[in-house]
Amino acid sequence: MSAEQRPLAVVPRWLWAFLAAALAGQLAWQAQPTASMRLAQDLPAAPRAAVLRLAAFGEEPALARLLMLYLQSYDYRGGNTLRYRELDYSRLTQWLHAIVELDPQGGYPLFAAARVYAEVEDPERMRHMLEFIYARFLEDPNGRWAPLAHAALLAKHRLGDLPLARRYAHDLQRMTTDPGVPLWAKQMEVFILEDMNELEAAKIMLGGMLESGTITDAEELRFLKERLDALEAASRRR
């Protein structure tokens, strides 16, 4: 080390032993799992967004993301004996609502809602989360269309609830005005209607989209026409 320090040889042997014993004791003590480490608890009730805003000290986006990490820690491997799919979903959605209100532009809560919390095997919990996504989509359709598109897919394929999926897809197509929203998302309702054996309805909707003149992209027009032709062919076969 520096010249200000004497050599290690001046340290008495008993002190070496004391330091080694204390360090070994600390490592052994901390290495053993304790009962208190297994939290085994459900989510506490969510605070109001105003309280969170106060606690954020002006750093709302940072706090919103930290709170999402906190929510994520509620699962089995995170030290909790409750898996997130066993959480109280009304509390979970309260937390997600509060986080969205804290940082409305953040995409994390809706992403987690669609990709994590909605993908549970329990239909009731899934519906709960899908309705949360839908409610938040209505506030900002152009910014939150992606979670709703995934929600529509989940409603169709996991829940098997085609009317619900159609409602989501219909509102997604109807309410989004941003040209950046991709074709497949806007046309989702068509595919869902096909699955509902509502081929005629799908043909009408596709035809309406084509005749409305709102679609100017050549590729999009070609794609929609192909879909319309396919639908007509399927309709004739019946």
Place this chain on the structure above:
Amino acid sequence: MATATFARFILLEARRGGLPWLALAAIVVALVLAAFLSQVALTETRELQASVMGALLRASAVFLIALHVASSTLREMNDKGLELFLSLPVPRWAQYLGRLAGFAATAAILAATCALVLLAVAAPSAVSLWALSLVMESVLVAAVALFFSMTLAQLVPAIAATAGLYLLARSMTGIQAIASSPLSEPSTAGEAARLAIDAVALLLPRLDAVTRTDWLLYGASVDGDYVRAIAGMALYAALATAAGLFDFYRRSL
């Protein structure tokens, strides 16, 4: 004997300095805050007062003792008092342990005083267990602050290191829980980060499990968790003492 003399002078310095007044100010602020909260709360007034006062007094005790130890030790070093003592025929362990004993006694008195105030809003049995935990926590912080002050030999780095270790120790369980979350994509970097966090946790006391405000609200009992929490702090104080003594023996005149 020399150890007791050192301890006595450290206590005397604490009594004659600004520490008692600062402690009194913290207690007054806590009481005023409690009185204010009792006026605005609709329900659970005592619980609200106990939780806010407990959190405030705990932070005050820890903060004040860390500042006191660091400033006192650094002042002695800057005044060349430490060199003078090192030149005396007194064993280094006696000098170090004497200082530590003095600071530990100061910390214990400070923590006990802060806890006494809580008797107004919480049950005596709960306050006594909370107080013992706060005494141990303050002694631990005193030992850590003495170690960093002696080793780093500068006021700001010593306080920053003590505060950093304390805050990290209090948040480490939460950090570990977040790091273990399976929602993120498993990767080598993520696994390495998780292992690194677990390794750091091994070198820290588990301060999130001690001096808990919920003891004041819902009562506490001397069960396995409580004993483990107290013993863990004692063990870490011993480690900080051993490390401090080691560095003190290598200090050159």
